[in-house]
Amino acid sequence: xxxxxxxVKVSERVWPDNPxxxxxxxxxxxxxxxxxxxxxVLQGQEPGYTYTRGGGNPTTEELAQLMAALEEGEGSVxxxxxxxxxxxxxxxxxxxxxxxxxxxxxxxxxxxxxxxVLEPLGYSFVWVDTHQPEALPxxxxxxxxxxxIGETIxxxxxxxxxxxxxxxxxxxxxxxxxxxxxFASPFHARPLNWGADLIVHSVTKFIGxxxxxxxxxxxxxPKAIGRVQQxxxxxxxxxxxxxxxxxxRGARTLALRMERSSQNARKLAESLTSVSGIDQVDYPGLQxxxxxxxxxxxxxxxxxxxxxxxxxxxxxxxxxxxxRLHHVRLVTSLGDVSTSISHPVVASHRELTxxxxxxVGIDEGTVRISVGIEHIDxxxxxxxxxxA
Ligand SMILES: *Cc1c(COP(=O)(O)O)cnc(C)c1O
Numbered sequence: 001x002x003x004x005x006x007x008v009k010v011s012e013r014v015w016p017d018n019p020x021x022x023x024x025x026x027x028x029x030x031x032x033x034x035x036x037x038x039x040x041v042l043q044g045q046e047p048g049y050t051y052t053r054g055g056g057n058p059t060t061e062e063l064a065q066l067m068a069a070l071e072e073g074e075g076s077v078x079x080x081x082x083x084x085x086x087x088x089x090x091x092x093x094x095x096x097x098x099x100x101x102x103x104x105x106x107x108x109x110x111x112x113x114x115x116x117v118l119e120p121l122g123y124s125f126v127w128v129d130t131h132q133p134e135a136l137p138x139x140x141x142x143x144x145x146x147x148x149i150g151e152t153i154x155x156x157x158x159x160x161x162x163x164x165x166x167x168x169x170x171x172x173x174x175x176x177x178x179x180x181x182x183f184a185s186p187f188h189a190r191p192l193n194w195g196a197d198l199i200v201h202s203v204t205k206f207i208g209x210x211x212x213x214x215x216x217x218x219x220x221x222p223k224a225i226g227r228v229q230q231x232x233x234x235x236x237x238x239x240x241x242x243x244x245x246x247x248x249r250g251a252r253t254l255a256l257r258m259e260r261s262s263q264n265a266r267k268l269a270e271s272l273t274s275v276s277g278i279d280q281v282d283y284p285g286l287q288x289x290x291x292x293x294x295x296x297x298x299x300x301x302x303x304x305x306x307x308x309x310x311x312x313x314x315x316x317x318x319x320x321x322x323x324r325l326h327h328v329r330l331v332t333s334l335g336d337v338s339t340s341i342s343h344p345v346v347a348s349h350r351e352l353t354x355x356x357x358x359x360v361g362i363d364e365g366t367v368r369i370s371v372g373i374e375h376i377d378x379x380x381x382x383x384x385x386x387x388a
Contacts, residue, residue, distance in 0.1 A: 024241055066248065079232055155306070178198045266283065
């Protein structure tokens with residue numbers, strides 16, 4: 001079955017009364033007929049639920065099944081946020097302190113997690129350049145273990161590493177790999193097929209797609225996912241059932257939205273390359289982007305919905321842009337049906353030091369654009385008039 005069909009397919013599950021839309025099990029707990037039944041359910045001898053944090057929830061399970069199907073994985077766990085998903089994924093693969101190899105362009109929140117939660121616990125934080133897999137061994141510690149974290153398409157400059165080769169190089173040194181597939185979404189890439197050990201999503205973004213829910217997901221093998229589930233239950237980063245339902249509802253149109261958003265992003269990127277006052281446009285679907293050949297090889301159906309522009313006028317020019325855009329809003333998130341801009345230096349990447357920002361290639365003039373599903377002419381007109 002193709003992704004478009006999987007997205008709208010009714011689950012195999014038989015719900016009471018055969019509703020077309022899955023019910024929202026907005027309950028914290030479940031009741032029982034007898035002590036014996038509680039015992040049987042807790043032992044796993046009888047199907048059933050106990051408690052929404054630690055014993056599952058039918059609505060959330062429905063979303064987990066969808067996420068596993070979309071990523072072509074065997075299992076999935078839904079979490080209260082993408083950040084919670086990343087923490088659970090790391091701890092599942094590395095329960096005791098080890099080296100965490102972090103791809104240079106990663107989301108600031110993931111940097112914060114490693115820096116403020118894991119480093120104080122004894123994990124070591126190592127930045128790595130994932131663009132040249134053959135150069136990776138210089139980073140590996142002699143212990144021959146660790147976790148590498150990367151993003152399919154990086155934020156905000158759209159860098160795409162040769163992940164299949166990177167994963168192979170990591171595995172050759174017993175380093176396990178977590179790929180954050182938020183920017184690509186399963187519409188453009190399914191990194192388990194490149195050998196990734198776990199996939200992490202901020203479901204908040206393209207999967208949910210409507211900026212109305214905070215949610216995350218981890219996808220992978222049954223063994224790894226079993227451990228992630230255990231950690232999520234114990235740490236309490238469990239989602240609310242209503243949030244799971246909203247994400248399920250939003251996800252039905254993922255393919256349609258991504259198709260339009262990525263087409264719009266490409267057209268907007270092409271159009272902005274000829275606007276004066278813009279030093280550079282970063283979009284992996286532009287032929288002069290450094291990763292265009294790799295992105296063309298690894299991504300399907302386009303190059304995603306995110307681009308970055310670098311304004312020659314720096315911060316002042318960004319302020320003018322924010323003030324003069326009529327339809328496009330300044331938002332500290334992405335992946336919605338409507339187009340928004342954000343300022344990485346003050347928002348998504350504020351966790352980075354000045355030197356780290358320079359290495360990623362962002363400064364005060366950098367603006368990230370998350371492209372939605374509007375008519376492309378309205379978008380181009382709005383950006384052109386504001387930049388003028
Ligand atoms: C937003 C985001 C996250 C964090 O997800 P939350 O749902 O906000 O916790 C992780 N990775 C990427 C790439 C993101 O854009």
